[in-house]
Amino acid sequence: MRDFVKSTKFKVLLGFLAFLIGIMVYSVTKGGYSLSGVSLFNTVSKPFRTVSNSISRNMEGTLDRLAHSDEYYEENQRLKEEIGELNRRLTEYEALKTEVEELRELVSIKQEHEDFEYTQACAVIGYVTNDPFMAFTIDKGKEEGITPNCPVVTAEGLVGITVDVSDHMTTVRTILSPDLSVAAVSSKNSKDMGIVEGDILSAEKGITRLIHIDKNNKLKAGDLIVTSGTSGLFPKDYSIGKVKSVSRDSNGLSDCAVIEPCSDISRLSSVYVITDFTGKREEGNEN
Amino acid sequence: MRIRSTREQRIRGFKSVLRWILYYAVIFLCFLIMTSGTWMKPILLVPAAIAIAANSGQYSSAFTGAVCGFLIDIACGKLTGYNAVLLAFFSIIVSLLYEYYLRSKFVNYIVITAVVSYIQCWLDYKFYYEMWEYENVERIFSQISMKVWAITIIASVFVYLVIELINRFFLPKDHITIEEAVNTAIRSERK
Numbered sequence: 001m002r003d004f005v006k007s008t009k010f011k012v013l014l015g016f017l018a019f020l021i022g023i024m025v026y027s028v029t030k031g032g033y034s035l036s037g038v039s040l041f042n043t044v045s046k047p048f049r050t051v052s053n054s055i056s057r058n059m060e061g062t063l064d065r066l067a068h069s070d071e072y073y074e075e076n077q078r079l080k081e082e083i084g085e086l087n088r089r090l091t092e093y094e095a096l097k098t099e100v101e102e103l104r105e106l107v108s109i110k111q112e113h114e115d116f117e118y119t120q121a122c123a124v125i126g127y128v129t130n131d132p133f134m135a136f137t138i139d140k141g142k143e144e145g146i147t148p149n150c151p152v153v154t155a156e157g158l159v160g161i162t163v164d165v166s167d168h169m170t171t172v173r174t175i176l177s178p179d180l181s182v183a184a185v186s187s188k189n190s191k192d193m194g195i196v197e198g199d200i201l202s203a204e205k206g207i208t209r210l211i212h213i214d215k216n217n218k219l220k221a222g223d224l225i226v227t228s229g230t231s232g233l234f235p236k237d238y239s240i241g242k243v244k245s246v247s248r249d250s251n252g253l254s255d256c257a258v259i260e261p262c263s264d265i266s267r268l269s270s271v272y273v274i275t276d277f278t279g280k281r282e283e284g285n286e287n
Numbered sequence: 288m289r290i291r292s293t294r295e296q297r298i299r300g301f302k303s304v305l306r307w308i309l310y311y312a313v314i315f316l317c318f319l320i321m322t323s324g325t326w327m328k329p330i331l332l333v334p335a336a337i338a339i340a341a342n343s344g345q346y347s348s349a350f351t352g353a354v355c356g357f358l359i360d361i362a363c364g365k366l367t368g369y370n371a372v373l374l375a376f377f378s379i380i381v382s383l384l385y386e387y388y389l390r391s392k393f394v395n396y397i398v399i400t401a402v403v404s405y406i407q408c409w410l411d412y413k414f415y416y417e418m419w420e421y422e423n424v425e426r427i428f429s430q431i432s433m434k435v436w437a438i439t440i441i442a443s444v445f446v447y448l449v450i451e452l453i454n455r456f457f458l459p460k461d462h463i464t465i466e467e468a469v470n471t472a473i474r475s476e477r478k
Contacts (some may be wrong), residue, residue: 009345013379016349020356020375026370035367042361048315049322054321054456129321130435132427135364136324144452171364171396171420178421190308202431266325 003108010029032148032165039141039166046125046139046168053126053266097165116235117276122152124268125169133177133203134265135160139275141168149233151274157239157262158182158227159271170273174265177239183231184240187224192217196225196240196259208241210257212247219246219257232281233276307347307459309466310339313449314355321362329435332359333374333404334443338450340378341385341396342458352378365415373410373478377403393447400443401436408432408439 004010027035033043039064065072069266091193122138140146142165152172161180173180176198187193194213202208209224223243241259249256317331330463340348356371363370381399388434389395412432416424 001383004383004414013345013349016353017372020353020368024366024372027367038357038367041357045315045318048319052319052323055318056324060324060326126322127325128361129330130431131364132431150289178419200421200426204426285454 017260032163033142034164034166039131039169042141042166042169045218049125050123050139052091091143103245113235113238115278118275119146119275121270122170122273123240123270128171131196131198133179134174134206135163135177136172136174136268138170138172138273139168140270141166141170143167144273145275146170146273147275151238151277152271153238153274154263154271157241158234159261159263159265161233162273172271174198175208175261176206176265180239183228185228186219186243187226187237187239189218192219192223192269193228194254194257202258205265206261207244208259208261210240210243210259211254213246213255213257215248215253215255217255219243219245219255221245225257225259228245229279232279289401302457304457306453309453309457310351310450311354312452313446314351314358317446318358321359327431327438328364329439329442330358330404330407330435331442331446332356332358333407333439334360334400334446336374336378337381337400337403338379338396338443338447341391341399343382344381344448345382345386348378348382349375352376363411365411369406369414369426373407377406395439396399396447397443404439404443405436408436443448 013269017158023035033157092268119140122140125137128135128137129130137153146162146165148162152159152162158175160172160174160177162170163173175182175196178198178200180198182196184194184196193212194210196208196210210219213219220245225240225243227234227236227238227240244258244260246255246257313330314335317335321331326369332355336348336352339351342409343351352374353371356369356374359365359374360367361368379405384399385391408431412428415420416427421427
């Protein structure tokens with residue numbers, strides 16, 4: 001072993017480790033963009049990852065059905081009973097259908113936000129391995145006009161922000177993460193404002209929090225929380241989630257609300273990236 | 288000393304190339320498994336790097352460890368190079384341990400895998416979560432890091448079997464001459 005420490009091989013290996021550390025330091029300076037090597041690998045591996053992910057999701061679905069067959073049987077029986085009740089309501093539903101379709105058009109994101117520039121629908125390639133905050137990768141990147149810190153949305157609401165952009169792939173940090181803070185406000189009362197920021201306990205349940213709310217707020221369960229747009233990172237008045245409950249924050253100085261995101265972040269299959277909107281800040285970092 | 292024929296040398300070289308192609312195919316497969324689906328998954332590339340380092344020289348171990356590390360960085364969304372440094376370092380150590388002190392046995396492999404993957408999970412927790420003082424951060428360690436560590440150890444058995452299978456067919460065995468065999472037998476008799 002002593003001979004090894006004195007050998008040229010040892011020095012070469014030390015040099016190699018120093019080179020790797022150099023790569024690590026260099027990647028920090030890239031400001032949200034992947035290294036070209038990583039970008040190339042992501043491009044090459046994308047079709048493989050897409051295929052393996054679809055296989056894996058099918059397998060997970062099959063295993064889930066096998067593991068919970070008793071639960072599904074009971075649920076099936078209960079659902080059969082509910083079908084009878086739902087049939088009765090079907091007539092009522094038909095009458096409401098037309099009205100709902102009109103409302104859907106009304107809230108359609110493209111009609112409501114004409115100033116937004118979207119990418120095409122981005123398929124979710126997969127979730128970041130073992131990330132507690134459900135970060136995920138999408139199949140569009142720099143080539144499609146995505147830059148770091150672009151808002152990522154679904155038709156239902158805000159999902160997160162782009163953080164690591166390759167040529168044809170992008171990693172998205174979600175609103176469940178404590179590393180992403182979004183200035184938000186109640187759609188009913190603009191005085192009820194706060195910061196949407198995830199935490200570990202909430203992320204386990206797929207929910208997030210609205211923190212730093214004034215103690216004299218009028219928030220109640222069911223209220224819709226939207227982006228305030230003050231930072232220039234997120235467009236104004238975009239849905240984030242609904243209030244589940246409001247309680248006093250642990251510091252006793254403000255209130256904190258539990259927010260259920262409008263989009264089910266754990267089961268996303270496609271999202272949109274807003275590449276430009278009115279009031280966008282070119283260089284900034286709210287998170 | 289026995290001198291290998293040109294044909295033997297050619298077969299040996301061919302097997303070696305094939306062995307490394309299969310190693311990297313296994314590494315890519317591990318990467319694909321790690322990046323697929325929504326469930327918690329083992330960090331398969333750690334046991335893969337160790338299993339390969341156990342039968343390789345220091346240079347090839349360092350390079351393979353670095354590749355595995357880069358792939359972990361991509362799969363887990365970590366800083367590019369962070370796991371590469373870590374795994375390259377451990378691969379060199381593992382290669383040296385096997386060269387000087389350890390025999391190529393399953394027990395040794397599983398103990399080393401457990402230690403290295405624990406250090407990897409622990410450092411990951413320290414640098415990516417605890418250092419930033421998130422609320423209830425200890426839950427990440429108990430609910431994610433430890434579970435990932437446990438399933439990595441379980442999954443490492445399968446990685447070992449696959450790498451061993453490749454080694455059985457493609458790892459060139461060291462030849463021993465009759466003279467060497469006789470000398471070894473004499474030495475053991477004297478003891």
